[in-house]
Amino acid sequence: MLNPKLLLDLLAFRREREWEQFHNSRNLAAALAIEAGELQEIFLWAKDDELNARVEERKIEIEHEVADIAILLSYFCNDLNIDIDAAVRKKMELNALKYPVEKSRGSSKKYDAL
Amino acid sequence: MLNPKLLLDLLAFRREREWEQFHNSRNLAAALAIEAGELQEIFLWAKDDELNARVEERKIEIEHEVADIAILLSYFCNDLNIDIDAAVRKKMELNALKYPVEKSRGSSKKYDAL
Amino acid sequence: MLNPKLLLDLLAFRREREWEQFHNSRNLAAALAIEAGELQEIFLWAKDDELNARVEERKIEIEHEVADIAILLSYFCNDLNIDIDAAVRKKMELNALKYPVEKSRGSSKKYDAL
Amino acid sequence: MLNPKLLLDLLAFRREREWEQFHNSRNLAAALAIEAGELQEIFLWAKDDELNARVEERKIEIEHEVADIAILLSYFCNDLNIDIDAAVRKKMELNALKYPVEKSRGSSKKYDAL
Numbered sequence: 001m002l003n004p005k006l007l008l009d010l011l012a013f014r015r016e017r018e019w020e021q022f023h024n025s026r027n028l029a030a031a032l033a034i035e036a037g038e039l040q041e042i043f044l045w046a047k048d049d050e051l052n053a054r055v056e057e058r059k060i061e062i063e064h065e066v067a068d069i070a071i072l073l074s075y076f077c078n079d080l081n082i083d084i085d086a087a088v089r090k091k092m093e094l095n096a097l098k099y100p101v102e103k104s105r106g107s108s109k110k111y112d113a114l
Numbered sequence: 115m116l117n118p119k120l121l122l123d124l125l126a127f128r129r130e131r132e133w134e135q136f137h138n139s140r141n142l143a144a145a146l147a148i149e150a151g152e153l154q155e156i157f158l159w160a161k162d163d164e165l166n167a168r169v170e171e172r173k174i175e176i177e178h179e180v181a182d183i184a185i186l187l188s189y190f191c192n193d194l195n196i197d198i199d200a201a202v203r204k205k206m207e208l209n210a211l212k213y214p215v216e217k218s219r220g221s222s223k224k225y226d227a228l
Numbered sequence: 229m230l231n232p233k234l235l236l237d238l239l240a241f242r243r244e245r246e247w248e249q250f251h252n253s254r255n256l257a258a259a260l261a262i263e264a265g266e267l268q269e270i271f272l273w274a275k276d277d278e279l280n281a282r283v284e285e286r287k288i289e290i291e292h293e294v295a296d297i298a299i300l301l302s303y304f305c306n307d308l309n310i311d312i313d314a315a316v317r318k319k320m321e322l323n324a325l326k327y328p329v330e331k332s333r334g335s336s337k338k339y340d341a342l
Numbered sequence: 343m344l345n346p347k348l349l350l351d352l353l354a355f356r357r358e359r360e361w362e363q364f365h366n367s368r369n370l371a372a373a374l375a376i377e378a379g380e381l382q383e384i385f386l387w388a389k390d391d392e393l394n395a396r397v398e399e400r401k402i403e404i405e406h407e408v409a410d411i412a413i414l415l416s417y418f419c420n421d422l423n424i425d426i427d428a429a430v431r432k433k434m435e436l437n438a439l440k441y442p443v444e445k446s447r448g449s450s451k452k453y454d455a456l
Binding site: 001002003006009010013016017018019021022024025026029030032033035036037039040042043044046048051054055059062063064066067068069070071073074076077080082084085087088089090091092094095096099101104105106108 | 115116117120123124127130131132133135136138139140143144146147149150151153154156157160162165168169173176177178180181182183184185187188190191194196198199201202203204205206208209210213215218219220222
């Protein structure tokens with residue numbers, strides 16, 4: 001998913017610090033959820049019409065949280081040998097079956113409630 | 115971050131279903147956290163020495179959760195005009211300052227406790 | 229926090245199944261976050277004016293998620309010897325200092341931005 | 343779930359600050375998940391045999407996070423008219439059916455895999 005050179009740099013960053021020992025699948029998944037919670041926290045309590053201003057004000061922080069998520073996802077997929085692009089492609093095909101355009105257009109319902 | 119053609123397909127998928135109306139920054143961040151929780155749930159209660167078997171048994175499900183996270187992250191960054199690779203590069207540079215190799219090698223401490 | 233008899237029943241439920249071995253602090257905290265994500269999922273993508281209908285439609289599921297959170301919080305606090313009422317009382321006093329009425333009335337800002 | 347006097351004080355705290363307007367079901371559920379993520383963050387990367395020391399070192403912070411979760415859960419249940427003790431009692435009865443002692447003793451498997 002990331003630029004291959006960037007992924008190599010991330011792996012070198014981790015290796016130099018000998019952090020592989022902490023990065024099992026459970027801990028990486030936990031870290032991902034924690035970082036996603038931090039991203040979410042930025043928008044908490046905002047009214048809908050305040051969201052754009054919130055994004056403006058806290059853009060740098062948002063970029064940091066996004067980066068943390070992308071980094072953790074990259075480590076996770078590297079370690080478990082998951083090809084993110086292929087996984088996304090396959091999931092999109094499944095979603096196309098679960099959410100046919102005619103039934104799901106303009107609806108936020110889950111597929112089992114369509 | 116994703117292959118550009120894949121990102122275009124994801125955006126078309128969403129446009130056809132008129133789902134942009136549900137995808138504000140807050141909701142996408144919430145969805146990311148929820149999906150990360152589902153990924154994490156796969157490893158819950160497992161002992162360390164059971165993690166590899168867990169990965170084997172539930173590989174397809176793991177790939178689906180990873181795909182969901184990558185899809186949501188891609189929408190989020192597309193909509194907020196964030197370049198994921200650039201954000202990761204910048205965050206890695208910051209992390210290099212916060213976690214110098216000599217101080218952080220083999221340690222899981224946060225930078226403010228190093 | 230829970231009725232003392234109910235807490236005793238929860239502890240007996242766990243003991244009979246020999247589940248204490250899975251319930252360390254990290255796993256209970258992870259389970260709490262996962263269940264909170266499931267609760268949150270119920271409201272995902274809903275517009276503000278759809279929230280009441282969502283609550284009506286999915287009340288039983290909401291009660292189940294709330295119960296899971298309360299059960300996990302009760303195990304966590306039991307195991308770590310935390311008195312929830314005392315912790316809440318102390319936190320409310322801290323919050324009163326961080327959020328004085330005059331400054332925080334009608335505002336969703338965090339204390340460090342007031 | 344909380345001591346009734348404490349719940350009344352929490353409701354007064356919120357009313358004085360006119361925060362009910364931010365506390366819809368979705369936002370409270372989001373806040374719960376975010377706080378549970380913060381609790382979880384305290385244990386992140388710790389090895390199993392470091393968990394007790396982690397609890398000792400960060401007991402006050404843990405109590406604060408627990409309090410935040412209990413406060414948000416109390417607001418949520420108050421606003422949605424949910425009796426936590428009754429919900430827990432009902433869920434425990436359901437769990438007893440899903441996890442019969444003989445089948446689930448010493449096992450961390452989900453009921454559908456037992």
